[in-house]
Amino acid sequence: AALANFGGLMRVMPGEGASAFGLVVIFTMLAAHSFDIRVGWDNVVDDGIGKDDFQPAETAPTFQ
Structure with a gap:
């Protein structure tokens, strides 16, 4: 038995x-x-790596 039967178009069988x-x-x-x-x-x-470049948020450069 088909799981889904769509006429002549297709048939799905597990x-x-x-x-x-x-x-x-x-x-x-x-x-x-x-x-x-x-x-x-x-x-x-x-x-x-990168620990020397750390800057707190107050002194960090900003891009405008």
Whole structure:
């Protein structure tokens, strides 16, 4: 039986794509559950670039 039947124009039938889509959904849910953004920040190297150029907002140059 077709999932959607539009006369002679087209016919949509779930097949192998439905199981592949289900697996993609499950893998995406597992990946989202195990993802932790803080782990990425643990690997950041603080090399001090740009710290000498810091200016507070009151003294920072403005462009007009």
